[in-house]
Amino acid sequence: MKLKKLPAAVALATLAAFAGSAFAQVKVGVIASATGPTALVGIPQKNTVPLLPTKVGDLTVEYISLDDASDSTASVTAVKKLISEQNVDAIIGPSGSPNAMGTIQFVAEAGVPMLAPVGTAAVVLPMNEQKKWVFKTTQNxxxxxxxxxxxxxxxxxxxxxxxxxxxxxxxxxxxxxxxxxxxxxxxxxxxxxxxxxxxxxxxxxxxxxxxxxxxxxxxxxxxxxxxxxxxxxxxxxxxxxxxxxxxxxxxxxxxxxxxxxxxxxxxSLMLVLPEIADSNPSKKVASDYIAAYEKLHGNKPATFGANVYDAGLLLQQAIPTAAKKGKPGTKEFRAALRDALEQTKELVATQGVYTMTPEDHSGFDERGRVMITVKDGNWALLK
Incomplete structure (x- = not known):
């Protein structure tokens, strides 16, 4: 029996639908200061990228990693490149506070959510129309x-x-x-x-x-x-x-x-993890991250790397919700991704527990820090 040949238009539509379901991909740009004065922060962040989730539900996630050499101007160039050339759905980074501050305008204009693993609360406070596109993965x-x-x-x-x-x-x-x-x-x-x-x-x-x-x-x-x-x-x-x-x-x-x-x-409790009670919800997440990082790189990560890992966990939770409202690569998906990140509730991560609100894009409470001292050349829980 000879099979009927499908009309070209139907065949193309079928192929497109198959491609859309089988090869749907979220693109995430990562900007880390792997060289320059901020390299001690940026290196563990760059090294953490291979540990980020590459599959979320039916979607694959691709990470495009760039080094801004600790230069604020290079950060802006990298953000523009990721948005215009790679059509990214989200950005993790940059590493430095000045670098992140200089990029807010551009991610806001493009409607691309940015997860900034930086120290200063100025990237999210005071909240405004531009900063609503920024989420901070460190304690305020x-x-x-x-x-x-x-x-x-x-x-x-x-x-x-x-x-x-x-x-x-x-x-x-x-x-x-x-x-x-x-x-x-x-x-x-x-x-x-x-x-x-x-x-x-x-x-x-x-x-x-x-x-x-x-x-x-x-x-x-x-x-x-x-x-x-x-x-x-x-x-x-x-x-x-x-x-x-x-x-x-x-x-x-x-x-x-x-x-x-x-x-x-x-x-972060990561510095003194052996002294942290097993009942602390972040201990297992932090332990798993440290073990995976050490297996891959042969040394333990600084907490700055964990800030990028937590960005991956935040995206992992938000992506399925965003995918219900738009396809990756579209403005609708990115806007929905921003909304989903803002609705994060009690997400246990390496540094603490995230609960975001429209007013708070860091999301940490007192579970996000412990008092530490340097004793005999090592970190120790302050008692």
Whole structure:
């Protein structure tokens, strides 16, 4: 029996329908500062990309990874390229706070949701029409800062020195700490700034030393967090040193050595995972991520890599909902993806538990941080 030949139009329509169902693909751009001053943050983020989900329901997910070399202008170029040439449905990154701030306008104009694994809350606050396209996968500064100020109050700190990066990360921290310390009755007696690429902060450290603060807080992300503290140590400063979650990486311990012993910070439970109770919902997720990363790369990841991993978990949950309202590669899908991310409820991830709202695009509560100190050259839960 001879089979009838399908009309060309019907055949093409059938083929298109098959292709649409079998090869539907979500494209996600990833921008990490794998080189340059922010590389200690960007390398574990880039290395985490192979661990992100590549299949969500019936959809495959492709990741296009780019390095912006820690340069804000290069971040903008990368975002434009991902949007115009790759037609991405979402972007994870960039690594640095200034880099992310510079790209918000472009992702908003294109209607592409961006999951920013950066420190500063300025990428999502104050919320506006542009920032509604941005979601932040790290703890907002105020959650970390409140824990630090509470500790300072209990420890009897009356005067505080600040030294931070002259960028959105350091600037927002200065703003948040100014409000919290005033309420707590702690006086900021010195506030200094430096560039991430600076090789010396002697002048700033001398001014802080001259103010004789009871404690000093360094507000800098990644490798630059080490220099102010080691400089103050070498100058003989004996007060308590505090750091933000920006210092939560293995290289802080390696580069700082004995000079960072006794440092106090509030950060992710990942740093002290063996000391965290098994009942903590994030412990298993974090343990699985660390094990997979170590198997692939031969070393343990910094928490910055986990911020990209969590972005993958957020997308994994949001994509099926978005797919009901549009096909990947369309404006409808991206808008629905943004809406679905904003409706995230109690998503357990490596850093804590995410619950997003139209006003809160970070989604962390106090489950997103623990108090940590440096003891005998290692991280230890502060007790």
């Amino acid at each position: 500064d105020d959650i970390i800062a409140k824990a630090l100020v509470d500790h300072m109050t209990k420890a009897g700190v009356k005067t505080l020195g600040l030294i931070g990066t002259a960028d959105p990360y350091g600037e927002n921290w200065a703003k948040v700490m100014g409000a919290l310390t005033e309420k707590a009755g702690i006086k900021i007696v010195a506030s200094e700034k430096f560039q991430r690429s600076d090789s010396s902060v002697t002048g700033q450290a001398l001014k802080i030393l001259g103010a004789k603060p009871d404690a000093v807080l360094v507000t800098a992300p990644g490798g630059p967090s080490v220099l102010p503290q080691t400089t103050l140590f070498d100058m003989g400063y004996k007060g308590q040193m505090y750091q933000t979650h920006g210092a939560a990486l293995p290289d802080f311990l390696k580069l700082g050595g004995k000079k960072v012993e006794g440092t106090i910070l509030a950060a």
